[in-house]
Amino acid sequence: MSDPDDAPAPDPAPGDPAPVELPHGWVRIGERRWWSTWVGATTAFTFLLAFQGVNFVFRIAEVTFRWDLALLIAVAVTAGLFAVVTLIRNARAPQPWVDLDTGRLRAGDRQPIPLAQIDRAVLSTAPVGKGGRVLVLRVTAKEARVEFILRDRQDATLDPTSTAVLAEALRRTSIAMPTSIHDPTGRFARYNFPGHVDRDDAVALVEHPPAAGDPLPAAW
Known part of the structure; x- marks a missing residue:
């Protein structure tokens, strides 16, 4: 009998990003091209x-x-x-960097933030051009915040390395939907805190940024 451990790995689902070996040290997430x-x-x-x-x-x-x-x-x-x-x-929105080795995130030359301290994520959108849509994911930890452009004005998305590193970084955060004293279970969080997404939705947005016309996360 064949060893189950020797069985070939299943093929990735259609549309999933190709596997990328995660790099070490500080990795730039996307590139802010002002021009x-x-x-x-x-x-x-x-x-x-x-x-x-x-x-x-x-x-x-x-x-x-x-x-x-x-x-x-x-x-x-x-x-x-x-x-x-x-x-x-x-x-206002400096270039973001991630270091998975030390579990930290920073924007420009600002003080790095431990990934575990990041507890909120907000998705914002803006229509551009002929039916286009810009997607920006903002993560926060106390007074700090970092923004990631998931889909820009030219409809371009993050490169494979940036996508893989950012998705893994988000998995290590404490992102969750906020709650209030009047809604402790978070049942109406999508109405009380519009634009907020949980960790799973944040990762999904990075790996599969919705194009114009595609549905956004239910929480949004």
């Missing part, structure tokens, strides 16, 4: 506003309109606006 958010039509629109603003200032100051000077000022103003917006965005 993917702000460059494009947004740049052209901002430049047009800056150029019109220069023209308006010239008229107020009764200065002869010069195309070369107006163009130079508009480019400088546009670059400055993008720099300021990028700094603000990076300060």
